[in-house]
Amino acid sequence: MLKNSFPSNSKRIAKNTLFLYIRMLFLMVVSLYTSRVILSNLGITDFGIYNVIGGFTTMFVFFRSSLANVTQRFLSVEIGQNDLKAANKIFCVHQSVYIVISLFVLLLGEIVGVWFIYNKLNIPAERLVAAFWVFQFTLFSLCMTILSVIYEAVLVAREEMKIYSYVGIIEGVIKLFIAYIIVIIAYDKLVVYSFLLFVVAIGIRLFYSIYCSEKYSESVYKWKWDKKMIRECSSMIGWNTLGTLVYSINEQGLNILLNLFFGPIVNAARGIAGQINQSVNNFSANFYTSVRPQLMKSYAVKDYEYLFKLFFTTSKLSVYLLWIIVLPLCLSIDFVLHLWLKEVPGYTKIFTVLILIYSVINVLNNPIWALALAVGKLKNYILYGSAVFFLIFPISYLFLRYGYPPQSIFVISIIVRCFYIYTVLVILKKEITFSLSLYFKEVILPVLCAICVSGCFCFWIDSFWGNSLIQRFTLSILSFLIVIITILLVGLNESERCNIISIIQRRVLKYGK
Secondary structure (H helix, E strand, O other): OOOHHHHHHHHHHHHHHHHHHHHHHHHHHHHHHHHHHHHHHHHHHHHHHHHHHHHHHHHOOHHHHHHHHHHHHHHHHHHHOOOOOOOOHHHHHHHHHHHHHHHHHHHHHHHHHHHHHHOOOOOOOHHHHHHHHHHHHHHHHHHHHHHHHHHHHHHHOOHHHHHHHHHHHHHHHHHHHHHHHHHHHOOHHHHHHHHHHHHHHHHHHHHHHHHHHHHHHOOOOOOOOOOHHHHHHHHHHHHHHHHHHHHHHHHHHHHHHHHHHHHHHHHHHHHHHHHHHHEEEEEEEEHHHHHHHHHHHHHHOOOOOHEEEEEHHHHHHHHHHHHHHHHHHHHHHHHHHHHHHOOOOOHHHHHHHHHHHHHHHHHHHHHHHHHHHHHOHOOOOOOOOHHHHHHHHHHHHHHHHHHOOHHHHOOOOOOHHHHHHHHHHHHHHHHHOOOOOHHHHHHHHHHHHHHHHHHHHHHHHHOOOOOOOOHHHHHHHHHHHHHHHHHHHHHHHHHHHHHHHHHHHHHHHHHHH
């Protein structure tokens, strides 16, 4: 089905990426503005509490992430083969599992989460009651999110990014309204903020279920519990769950370590850095979301030539789309933070820079993970990869225990993540035949060249650049252009460069008429 369809598939990927980029740009502006308003009105301590409590519930989200990845993988395969009856069966069985899991997460959260808040976290005594209610609302929001993921999987498998984008934009508008409410209310702002986000989660869940049920026949739900089907995908679900559990322990475990050693103010700094990182990451994540169904469908129909061409190109472009934003931001991070926030918590600058560097490395894992899901043999990939990745948490604990500063955990994360990516590449090579040396030649080498050349040149320019608004803006535009030119010259092969130039020329001619 996908044979010799590179141009049409590329056009579909480009169209879907465009919708996701419009969504991302709007949400990025909304996220950065609302973060400023929320931080200003909650205060650094309450913002830190929300970050650590809200983040604590993400330790349970590994169930959601695991099933979401597996569900989308199976849906993409069946939809790619045009078997909608089988797709509907997958939808119903997996949604039934989602319902059971959401109840389990709710029970586990109420037992473990509440105990942890009152007995372990470093929270001022007068804010414990507020922290309790924040946890309740975020936990119920998580359950709503779990029940929505099946519909998001359908939209991604169907490559219906337009609706996905519209929902995100509407969500952003509502969050702007929530930020306004937080400014004017007199009641506990932290509790009200958490409650309103819970209401938003309910609304999104209802919309997705109504839209998908009306639009796609495979999305009509009725209770099904097919033990044979569950057994068929249980291995993938189990190993996927282990991998995302390790990720959750590292992600939220580091947040808890910062809270235990340094208190909620440092959590606020990490929360702000995380907001910036999440907004920036969407540039490459949207591209990956558009490409992922094509990777899975091409593997399903055994179009390996297209599969690996897409895999190598996606790996490079994911990094470049992130680096285009990360480099200008790192050059002016101090200026941006003080322009954005009324009060900048300590460590925010160094946290942000290190997290962004980590993300540039980590984004290479997205296409690797999509290829692993397509192959479906996850045992060794996750077993060995998770063993390496889990080292972040204990090593970070030891460093903090012996008096190292909080930014040390991000340096550790960067180093370990490099080892992780190499490990999973070696494992994946054993499951599906591809050349590791070719990957380094086609992906790693051009990426390193583009980053080093553009980075060194831009930091050299920054060394004698001023710090006024106009100068920072000019530097950002200049560094943006330098990165693009460097990518075109040394970051892409001749075929990729010609394709991009051809696309640009067609667009110019189209809109020039």
